[in-house]
Amino acid sequence: MTTPQIFAPEGWFRPGRGPRYQQLYRHIAAAIQSGLLAAGDQLPPERDLAEMADISRVTVRKAVAELVAEGLIEQRQGAGSFVRTAPAERLEQSLSSLVSFTENMQARGMTSSSQVLRRGLFPATPQVVMALGLSPSDKAARIDRLRSAGGAPMALEASYLPADILPDPDLVETSLYAVLRANGCAPTRAIQRVTAVNLEARDADLLHLPTGAAVLKIERTGYLTSGRPIEFTSGLYRSDIYDFVSELRLDTV
Structure with missing residues:
Protein backbone atom coordinates (compact mmCIF):
# COMPACT_ATOMS: atom_id res chain seq x y z
CA MET A 1 0.00 0.00 0.00
CA THR A 2 1.19 3.52 -0.75
CA THR A 3 0.93 6.44 1.66
CA PRO A 4 -0.23 10.01 0.86
CA GLN A 5 3.02 11.47 2.21
CA ILE A 6 4.96 10.03 -0.73
CA PHE A 7 3.07 12.28 -3.13
CA ALA A 8 2.87 15.49 -1.08
CA PRO A 9 4.12 18.39 -3.25
CA GLU A 10 6.79 19.48 -0.77
CA GLY A 11 8.50 16.16 -1.34
CA TRP A 12 8.89 16.41 -5.12
CA PHE A 13 8.05 19.84 -6.58
CA ARG A 14 10.77 22.46 -7.01
CA PRO A 15 10.07 25.72 -8.89
CA GLY A 16 12.14 26.11 -12.03
CA ARG A 17 13.04 22.43 -12.35
CA GLY A 18 10.77 21.53 -15.22
CA PRO A 19 7.08 20.80 -15.77
CA ARG A 20 5.19 19.38 -12.81
CA TYR A 21 4.38 16.11 -14.58
CA GLN A 22 8.08 15.50 -15.28
CA GLN A 23 9.02 16.24 -11.68
CA LEU A 24 6.31 13.91 -10.38
CA TYR A 25 7.37 11.23 -12.87
CA ARG A 26 10.99 11.47 -11.71
CA HIS A 27 9.93 11.39 -8.05
CA ILE A 28 7.82 8.26 -8.46
CA ALA A 29 10.50 6.59 -10.60
CA ALA A 30 13.06 7.26 -7.86
CA ALA A 31 10.66 5.88 -5.23
CA ILE A 32 10.31 2.68 -7.25
CA GLN A 33 14.05 2.31 -7.80
CA SER A 34 14.77 2.89 -4.10
CA GLY A 35 12.15 0.39 -2.97
CA LEU A 36 9.96 3.00 -1.29
CA LEU A 37 7.32 1.84 -3.74
CA ALA A 38 7.59 -1.93 -3.99
CA ALA A 39 6.73 -4.28 -6.83
CA GLY A 40 2.99 -4.84 -6.87
CA ASP A 41 2.14 -1.62 -5.01
CA GLN A 42 -0.87 0.17 -6.42
CA LEU A 43 -0.80 3.90 -7.11
CA PRO A 44 -3.75 5.86 -5.75
CA PRO A 45 -6.61 6.46 -8.20
CA GLU A 46 -6.04 9.41 -10.52
CA ARG A 47 -8.39 11.73 -8.63
CA ASP A 48 -6.88 10.87 -5.23
CA LEU A 49 -3.32 11.24 -6.49
CA ALA A 50 -4.16 14.65 -7.96
CA GLU A 51 -5.45 15.79 -4.55
CA MET A 52 -2.42 14.38 -2.68
CA ALA A 53 0.02 16.05 -5.07
CA ASP A 54 -2.02 19.26 -5.40
CA ILE A 55 -2.02 19.11 -9.20
CA SER A 56 -4.55 18.53 -11.97
CA ARG A 57 -5.66 15.10 -13.12
CA VAL A 58 -4.21 15.87 -16.55
CA THR A 59 -0.79 16.36 -14.95
CA VAL A 60 -1.14 13.06 -13.07
CA ARG A 61 -2.15 11.31 -16.29
CA LYS A 62 0.94 12.57 -18.11
CA ALA A 63 3.26 11.54 -15.28
CA VAL A 64 1.78 8.05 -15.12
CA ALA A 65 1.99 7.73 -18.90
CA GLU A 66 5.74 8.43 -18.67
CA LEU A 67 6.09 5.72 -16.02
CA VAL A 68 4.20 3.26 -18.21
CA ALA A 69 6.40 4.14 -21.18
CA GLU A 70 9.49 3.44 -19.06
CA GLY A 71 8.13 0.05 -18.03
CA LEU A 72 7.96 0.99 -14.34
CA ILE A 73 4.17 0.98 -14.05
CA GLU A 74 1.57 -1.28 -15.62
CA GLN A 75 -2.07 -0.31 -16.03
CA ARG A 76 -4.64 -3.05 -15.52
CA GLN A 77 -7.99 -2.31 -17.03
CA GLY A 78 -10.62 -1.86 -14.36
CA ALA A 79 -8.07 -2.28 -11.55
CA GLY A 80 -5.64 0.65 -11.66
CA SER A 81 -1.92 1.36 -11.96
CA PHE A 82 0.63 -0.92 -10.29
CA VAL A 83 4.41 -1.01 -9.87
CA ARG A 84 5.69 -3.69 -12.22
CA THR A 85 6.90 -6.90 -10.64
CA ALA A 86 9.65 -7.15 -13.27
CA PRO A 87 11.07 -4.89 -15.98
CA ALA A 88 9.02 -4.81 -19.16
CA GLU A 89 10.31 -7.39 -21.61
CA ARG A 90 11.53 -6.04 -24.92
CA LEU A 91 10.44 -7.99 -27.94
CA GLU A 92 12.70 -8.59 -30.91
CA GLN A 93 11.02 -8.94 -34.29
CA SER A 94 12.85 -9.70 -37.49
CA LEU A 95 12.38 -7.29 -40.36
CA SER A 96 13.19 -10.08 -42.79
CA SER A 97 10.51 -12.54 -41.64
CA LEU A 98 6.97 -12.23 -42.99
CA VAL A 99 4.82 -13.25 -40.02
CA SER A 100 1.74 -11.69 -38.49
CA PHE A 101 1.58 -10.04 -35.08
CA THR A 102 -0.52 -12.96 -33.82
CA GLU A 103 2.02 -15.53 -35.02
CA ASN A 104 4.91 -13.56 -33.56
CA MET A 105 3.27 -13.45 -30.13
CA GLN A 106 2.33 -17.14 -30.29
CA ALA A 107 5.95 -18.03 -31.03
CA ARG A 108 6.88 -16.24 -27.79
CA GLY A 109 4.24 -18.06 -25.77
CA MET A 110 2.16 -14.91 -25.37
CA THR A 111 -1.57 -14.51 -25.85
CA SER A 112 -2.41 -11.72 -28.26
CA SER A 113 -5.64 -9.85 -28.74
CA SER A 114 -6.99 -7.33 -31.22
CA GLN A 115 -9.49 -4.55 -30.75
CA VAL A 116 -11.03 -3.61 -34.07
CA LEU A 117 -11.30 0.17 -34.22
CA ARG A 118 -12.64 0.42 -37.76
CA ARG A 119 -13.27 -1.90 -40.69
CA GLY A 120 -15.18 -1.98 -43.93
CA LEU A 121 -14.88 -1.14 -47.62
CA PHE A 122 -13.88 2.49 -48.21
CA PRO A 123 -12.73 4.64 -51.14
CA ALA A 124 -8.97 4.13 -51.55
CA THR A 125 -6.76 7.03 -50.51
CA PRO A 126 -4.07 8.23 -52.94
CA GLN A 127 -1.40 6.45 -50.86
CA VAL A 128 -3.32 3.17 -50.99
CA VAL A 129 -4.03 3.59 -54.72
CA MET A 130 -0.28 3.90 -55.32
CA ALA A 131 0.72 1.06 -53.00
CA LEU A 132 -1.83 -1.46 -54.29
CA GLY A 133 -2.02 -0.39 -57.93
CA LEU A 134 -5.72 0.49 -57.74
CA SER A 135 -7.68 3.02 -59.74
CA PRO A 136 -8.87 6.19 -57.95
CA SER A 137 -12.48 4.96 -58.14
CA ASP A 138 -11.73 1.62 -56.48
CA LYS A 139 -12.68 0.74 -52.93
CA ALA A 140 -10.31 -1.03 -50.57
CA ALA A 141 -10.90 -3.19 -47.54
CA ARG A 142 -9.62 -1.44 -44.42
CA ILE A 143 -9.06 -2.82 -40.92
CA ASP A 144 -7.77 -0.63 -38.06
CA ARG A 145 -6.72 -2.60 -34.99
CA LEU A 146 -5.18 -2.06 -31.57
CA ARG A 147 -2.84 -5.01 -31.04
CA SER A 148 -2.11 -6.16 -27.48
CA ALA A 149 -0.24 -9.00 -25.80
CA GLY A 150 0.06 -9.94 -22.16
CA GLY A 151 -2.63 -7.37 -21.41
CA ALA A 152 -0.51 -4.44 -22.69
CA PRO A 153 -1.23 -2.39 -25.83
CA MET A 154 1.69 -2.79 -28.22
CA ALA A 155 0.78 -1.53 -31.67
CA LEU A 156 -1.76 0.24 -33.84
CA GLU A 157 -2.15 -1.19 -37.33
CA ALA A 158 -4.19 -0.02 -40.31
CA SER A 159 -4.32 -2.60 -43.11
CA TYR A 160 -5.65 -2.06 -46.62
CA LEU A 161 -6.37 -4.70 -49.26
CA PRO A 162 -8.06 -4.75 -52.70
CA ALA A 163 -11.77 -5.51 -52.40
CA ASP A 164 -11.44 -8.68 -54.49
CA ILE A 165 -8.79 -10.04 -52.11
CA LEU A 166 -10.82 -9.32 -48.97
CA PRO A 167 -14.43 -8.65 -49.97
CA ASP A 168 -15.67 -9.09 -46.37
CA PRO A 169 -13.41 -7.37 -43.78
CA ASP A 170 -15.71 -8.66 -41.01
CA LEU A 171 -14.03 -12.07 -41.46
CA VAL A 172 -10.89 -10.74 -39.76
CA GLU A 173 -11.03 -11.00 -35.99
CA THR A 174 -7.43 -11.58 -34.85
CA SER A 175 -5.10 -12.66 -37.66
CA LEU A 176 -5.42 -11.10 -41.10
CA TYR A 177 -2.84 -13.48 -42.55
CA ALA A 178 -4.78 -16.52 -41.31
CA VAL A 179 -7.80 -15.35 -43.31
CA LEU A 180 -5.67 -14.64 -46.38
CA ARG A 181 -3.98 -18.06 -46.19
CA ALA A 182 -7.36 -19.76 -45.89
CA ASN A 183 -8.35 -17.99 -49.12
CA GLY A 184 -5.05 -18.87 -50.82
CA CYS A 185 -3.96 -15.24 -51.23
CA ALA A 186 -1.45 -14.46 -48.47
CA PRO A 187 1.59 -12.37 -49.42
CA THR A 188 4.85 -14.26 -49.95
CA ARG A 189 7.18 -11.26 -49.82
CA ALA A 190 6.99 -7.68 -48.59
CA ILE A 191 8.83 -4.38 -48.61
CA GLN A 192 8.93 -2.45 -45.33
CA ARG A 193 9.93 1.09 -44.50
CA VAL A 194 10.76 1.99 -40.87
CA THR A 195 10.73 5.54 -39.54
CA ALA A 196 10.48 7.24 -36.14
CA VAL A 197 7.45 9.43 -35.45
CA ASN A 198 5.85 11.22 -32.50
CA LEU A 199 2.40 10.18 -31.35
CA GLU A 200 -0.63 12.38 -31.71
CA ALA A 201 -3.04 12.56 -28.77
CA ARG A 202 -5.58 9.94 -29.94
CA ASP A 203 -2.96 7.30 -30.77
CA ALA A 204 -1.06 8.06 -27.56
CA ASP A 205 -4.18 7.40 -25.48
CA LEU A 206 -4.72 4.05 -27.18
CA LEU A 207 -1.12 2.96 -26.58
CA HIS A 208 -1.03 4.31 -22.98
CA LEU A 209 1.80 6.68 -23.83
CA PRO A 210 2.18 10.45 -23.45
CA THR A 211 1.32 12.65 -26.41
CA GLY A 212 4.44 13.24 -28.49
CA ALA A 213 6.14 9.99 -27.38
CA ALA A 214 8.46 8.51 -30.01
CA VAL A 215 7.34 5.27 -31.64
CA LEU A 216 8.34 3.21 -34.66
CA LYS A 217 6.24 3.57 -37.79
CA ILE A 218 6.39 0.69 -40.24
CA GLU A 219 4.76 0.75 -43.65
CA ARG A 220 4.62 -2.65 -45.35
CA THR A 221 3.50 -3.60 -48.83
CA GLY A 222 2.91 -7.33 -49.30
CA PHE A 232 -0.57 -2.26 -47.44
CA THR A 233 -0.22 -1.93 -43.67
CA SER A 234 0.81 1.17 -41.74
CA GLY A 235 1.61 0.46 -38.09
CA LEU A 236 2.76 2.32 -35.00
CA TYR A 237 4.81 0.17 -32.61
CA ARG A 238 5.89 1.04 -29.08
CA SER A 239 9.64 1.67 -29.13
CA ASP A 240 9.87 0.94 -25.39
CA ILE A 241 8.78 -2.65 -26.09
CA TYR A 242 9.85 -3.44 -29.64
CA ASP A 243 13.31 -3.93 -31.11
CA PHE A 244 13.22 -4.61 -34.85
CA VAL A 245 16.19 -6.63 -36.04
CA SER A 246 17.51 -7.30 -39.54
CA GLU A 247 20.30 -9.56 -40.77
CA LEU A 248 22.83 -8.17 -43.23
CA ARG A 249 24.95 -10.28 -45.51
CA LEU A 250 28.07 -9.36 -47.45
CA ASP A 251 27.45 -9.52 -51.19
CA THR A 252 30.01 -11.65 -53.01
CA VAL A 253 31.16 -10.87 -56.51
Missing part, protein backbone atom coordinates in the same frame (compact mmCIF):
# COMPACT_ATOMS: atom_id res chain seq x y z
CA TYR A 223 3.03 -9.10 -52.66
CA LEU A 224 1.77 -12.39 -54.10
CA THR A 225 4.17 -14.72 -55.89
CA SER A 226 2.89 -13.22 -59.15
CA GLY A 227 4.17 -9.82 -58.05
CA ARG A 228 0.75 -8.29 -57.43
CA PRO A 229 0.61 -6.03 -54.34
CA ILE A 230 -2.31 -7.12 -52.17
CA GLU A 231 -1.63 -5.65 -48.71
